Amino acid sequence: xxxxxxxDSLTQDFGKYVSLNVLGMLxxxxxxxxxxxxxxxGLGADGLTALNLxxxxxxxxxxAGLMTGVGAATKYSIxxxxxxxxxxxxxxxxxxLLWLILGTLxxxxxxxxxxxxxxxxxxxxxxxxxxxxxxxxxxSFAPFFLMNNILIAFIRNDGGPRLAMSAMLxxxxxxxxxxxxxxxxxxxxxxxxAFATGLAPVVSxxxxxxxxxxxRNGFHICRCRMRGRILLDICALGMSALITEVxxxxxxxxxxxxxxxxxxxxxxxxxxxxxxxxxxxxxxxxGIAQGIQPIVSTNYGKGNTRAAGKILxxxxxxxxxxxxxxxxxxxxxxxxxVMIFNRDNDLHLKQLAVSGLKLYFTAFxxxxxxxxxxxxxxxxxxxxxxxxxxIIRGCVGIIxxxxxxxxxxxxxxxxxxxxxxxxxxxxxxxxxxxxxxxKQIPEN
Numbered sequence: 001x002x003x004x005x006x007x008d009s010l011t012q013d014f015g016k017y018v019s020l021n022v023l024g025m026l027x028x029x030x031x032x033x034x035x036x037x038x039x040x041x042g043l044g045a046d047g048l049t050a051l052n053l054x055x056x057x058x059x060x061x062x063x064a065g066l067m068t069g070v071g072a073a074t075k076y077s078i079x080x081x082x083x084x085x086x087x088x089x090x091x092x093x094x095x096x097l098l099w100l101i102l103g104t105l106x107x108x109x110x111x112x113x114x115x116x117x118x119x120x121x122x123x124x125x126x127x128x129x130x131x132x133x134x135x136x137x138x139x140s141f142a143p144f145f146l147m148n149n150i151l152i153a154f155i156r157n158d159g160g161p162r163l164a165m166s167a168m169l170x171x172x173x174x175x176x177x178x179x180x181x182x183x184x185x186x187x188x189x190x191x192x193x194a195f196a197t198g199l200a201p202v203v204s205x206x207x208x209x210x211x212x213x214x215x216r217n218g219f220h221i222c223r224c225r226m227r228g229r230i231l232l233d234i235c236a237l238g239m240s241a242l243i244t245e246v247x248x249x250x251x252x253x254x255x256x257x258x259x260x261x262x263x264x265x266x267x268x269x270x271x272x273x274x275x276x277x278x279x280x281x282x283x284x285x286x287g288i289a290q291g292i293q294p295i296v297s298t299n300y301g302k303g304n305t306r307a308a309g310k311i312l313x314x315x316x317x318x319x320x321x322x323x324x325x326x327x328x329x330x331x332x333x334x335x336x337x338v339m340i341f342n343r344d345n346d347l348h349l350k351q352l353a354v355s356g357l358k359l360y361f362t363a364f365x366x367x368x369x370x371x372x373x374x375x376x377x378x379x380x381x382x383x384x385x386x387x388x389x390x391i392i393r394g395c396v397g398i399i400x401x402x403x404x405x406x407x408x409x410x411x412x413x414x415x416x417x418x419x420x421x422x423x424x425x426x427x428x429x430x431x432x433x434x435x436x437x438x439k440q441i442p443e444n
Contacts, residue, residue, distance in 0.1 A: 059249030063246040064102045065102075072098075094231055158211070247394025251394070320365070359415035360415045392425050
């Protein structure tokens with residue numbers, strides 16, 4: 001990947017990689033958002049509740065793919081910057097081994113355990129059957145989801161951010177189109193929604209294959225000894241991505257359980273609307289983080305820490321700008337956003353979701369910093385700091401808070417637990433960044 005060193009070129013690279021990755025991640029976020037919209041319209045509140053019960057498992061699957069892809073691609077970029085092509089190819093080969101192991105595990109879980117998993121998630125009656133069908137279908141496509149994440153990360157770091165974006169958008173557009181066709185004209189119900197989502201990474205991989213067919217790829221499977229150390233490095237550098245996704249799933253499970261006690265299925269459906277809209281916002285921050293990663297890792301590999309720090313600062317300012325704009329739009333149009341997913345015009349659902357949006361979304365004023373800080377630490381081979389930021393914002397902070405605040409403040413406590421957690425984590429992340437900047441030796 002050709003990353004230039006002067007200030008103007010760094011800014012241009014930042015604009016190119018970040019804009020393309022934000023667009024691509026927005027496309028990926030539409031995988032579930034499209035399901036949310038079409039399921040809410042075609043299957044009503046029961047379908048929406050079932051989808052929200054199944055989303056945590058999708059988060060685990062996506063997290064495993066991101067861990068492998070982001071972790072391996074980060075190490076790949078550092079080796080490439082240091083002119084170690086053999087080591088770079090060995091990393092890609094080990095990533096493919098992880099793909100084979102994880103893909104098999106998820107597919108087997110879907111084939112044999114979708115029912116028990118659906119029950120564990122809280123599915124009962126109609127929602128149990130819908131959740132089981134969705135999980136079984138999605139998990140059967142696990143190898144495609146995982147390979148898609150790996151190829152996107154490697155091709156982006158191999159100088160192909162535009163193709164990576166095109167692949168993500170192609171997958172999302174196919175999902176939206178097939179969602180409509182399978183749920184409405186074909187009347188395939190929950191299976192149709194899951195099948196459409198499962199086909200999306202297949203379409204995306206087809207687009208990404210252009211990079212390989214035209215032999216533009218700098219990465220190859222090579223004959224090498226499988227080393228546990230390389231696998232551990234991949235997992236360590238991708239851990240923040242895994243924790244972010246898995247924690248999201250765990251938090252949804254906990255939120256669902258707490259809300260079921262407070263407001264029943266209507267409350268879970270309201271949270272489903274908020275959680276799925278939040279996925280789009282998180283996708284923007286993740287897009288910025290993944291956009292800066294190749295530039296940061298390349299400059300770090302070359303010893304240019306000052307340039308890496310400049311890119312991080314640009315990323316944080318961009319994320320904060322998006323956060324302010326998104327919150328203003330959400331505050332002003334909360335009613336309209338909720339009604340898009342409220343087929344039955346349920347007034348109680350509307351009331352819960354609108355008030356929840358206005359409180360829950362204040363978290364994004366802090367979440368961007370946390371996501372970018374965790375990504376920066378991973379990109380510069382500081383997995384401990386990345387892990388700390390990710391795990392605290394992901395579950396260690398929010399899970400006890402939601403239980404405590406819900407006990408004292410009901411649904412208001414549920415909604416404010418997220419921004420309180422992100423704000424506290426932002427203080428920690430800022431402290432880590434300050435400490436790291438003080439430790440780095442200025443360049444000559």
